[in-house]
Amino acid sequence: MVAIADGVEEWAVGDKICALTNGGGYAEYVAVDASHCLPIPKGVSITDAAGLCETYFTVWSNLFFEQKITPGQLLLVHGGAGGIGSTAVQLGSQLGFKVYSTCENDGDCKYVRSLGAKRAINFHEEDFVNIVREAGGANLILDIIGGDYVARNIKAASPDARIVQLAFNAGSKVEINLMPIMLKRLIYTGSTLRTRPDDFKTAVAADLKARIWPLFTQGKLAAQTHRVFSFEEAAEAHQMMESAAHRGKILLSPTV
Numbered sequence: 001m002v003a004i005a006d007g008v009e010e011w012a013v014g015d016k017i018c019a020l021t022n023g024g025g026y027a028e029y030v031a032v033d034a035s036h037c038l039p040i041p042k043g044v045s046i047t048d049a050a051g052l053c054e055t056y057f058t059v060w061s062n063l064f065f066e067q068k069i070t071p072g073q074l075l076l077v078h079g080g081a082g083g084i085g086s087t088a089v090q091l092g093s094q095l096g097f098k099v100y101s102t103c104e105n106d107g108d109c110k111y112v113r114s115l116g117a118k119r120a121i122n123f124h125e126e127d128f129v130n131i132v133r134e135a136g137g138a139n140l141i142l143d144i145i146g147g148d149y150v151a152r153n154i155k156a157a158s159p160d161a162r163i164v165q166l167a168f169n170a171g172s173k174v175e176i177n178l179m180p181i182m183l184k185r186l187i188y189t190g191s192t193l194r195t196r197p198d199d200f201k202t203a204v205a206a207d208l209k210a211r212i213w214p215l216f217t218q219g220k221l222a223a224q225t226h227r228v229f230s231f232e233e234a235a236e237a238h239q240m241m242e243s244a245a246h247r248g249k250i251l252l253s254p255t256v
Contacts, residue, residue, distance in 0.1 A: 001037075008034045016040045018049040020201060021055050022194060026231065029253045035202040038209055041216030048223035051249035055087040056212065058193050061204045062164050063088065064095065071093060071096025073139035076132055076156060078149065080117060081108035083249040084166060086224045088142050089115045091212070094220055100138070102128050104244060111247050115224075132156040140164070147171045154180050154188075165190035224248025230256040 001015045011017065011034055018040055019032040025029050040049040063075075076091040079085040080101030092099040093116025100119040101112045109120035119135075121128045132138050137158025143149055147170025153163050154176065164184060181188060193201075215221040226246040229237040229251060237250050 002029065004034065005256070010034065011037060016046060016049075018052040018053050020193075020205070026234070026252060033198055035198070036205055037191060038205055038213060041220070044216055044223050047251065047253060048225045050253075051137075051225055051251050052082065052223060054193075055083050055249065056091075057201065057204055058084060058088045058090055058166065059142075060208055060212065061193065061196070061200070062166060062191060063140065064091065065204055065207055069095050070139075072098060072137055074098045074100060074132065074137065074158070076128070076138040076141045076153075076197075077101040077112075078121070078141075078145050079103075079169075079244075080112040080115070080141045081247045082143060082144070082244065086112070086115055086248050089117050090221055090224075093117070094215055097140070098135075100128070100132060100135070108247065116221075128152070129156045137161065142166065144168075145170050147174060150174050151176045154184075154186065157184060157186055159184045160186070162187040162189065178186055188241050196198070226250055228253050228256055230254075 001011055001013055001017055004011055004013060008035050017037045019037040021030055021032055024030050038053065040046060075097040077088045077099060079083050080089045081103055085101065088113050089101055090239045091230055099117045100121065101117045102121045102123045103109045103112055106122055109122055121131055133156060139157050139158055139161050141153050141157060141161065143153055143163065143165050144167035148167030151171065157163060188213045226248045228251045234252055240246055241250055
């Protein structure tokens with residue numbers, strides 16, 4: 001932290017922090033809301049910490065914040081090897097969920113199991129709907145795929161389950177039968193973090209600091225950085241992101 005505004009008391013110049021930005025993160029310096037900052041957890045490098053807030057704010061606010069958490073329930077995470085997915089797998093596991101995750105290949109399956117997933121599903125070889133239903137159905141589903149996964153998630157969900165949509169990598173326009181949502185009493189929701197009000201983000205930051213950040217110090221959570229690119233390599237970083245050939249976060253650094 002190189003400067004603070006008048007009235008900011010919780011931080012001081014020189015503090016090492018990570019923060020949720022409202023855009024503008026491709027820069028050497030960025031102005032952020034002081035209440036959206038968090039201390040860098042012990043054991044996490046300042047570079048790796050740059051990848052924490054976006055994913056942890058997103059996953060925590062959508063899946064767990066102000067929600068009743070029942071250990072032993074089944075959490076299905078689609079794309080568990082990515083930035084959002086790897087965060088969800090780790091958090092779900094630490095909170096006592098039985099985590100299942102779909103993955104692109106066997107290597108990604110091995111990776112998500114190392115993060116705490118009880119069952120990793122290579123979606124090219126196995127049908128996640130059948131596997132999850134055989135386990136009693138998913139109580140909570142995190143989806144970034146969309147497309148035909150929308151209807152398949154509804155089939156895989158247990159009664160009274162919650163389905164959270166955070167992206168539509170396979171498309172956002174689909175035709176589905178809504179009747180199962182009524183019959184199973186499902187909650188289907190989605191959101192984008194950037195449009196949330198500042199006071200909501202402040203509350204999420206405080207909750208993360210109190211409940212989740214200590215897990216890094218205890219060695220129960222770890223930052224997941226796939227590769228750090230220089231600003232000049234931004235196009236290459238985006239190509240890697242689009243190819244989904246990464247595990248964890250892709251970062252840009254002005255000092256690489």
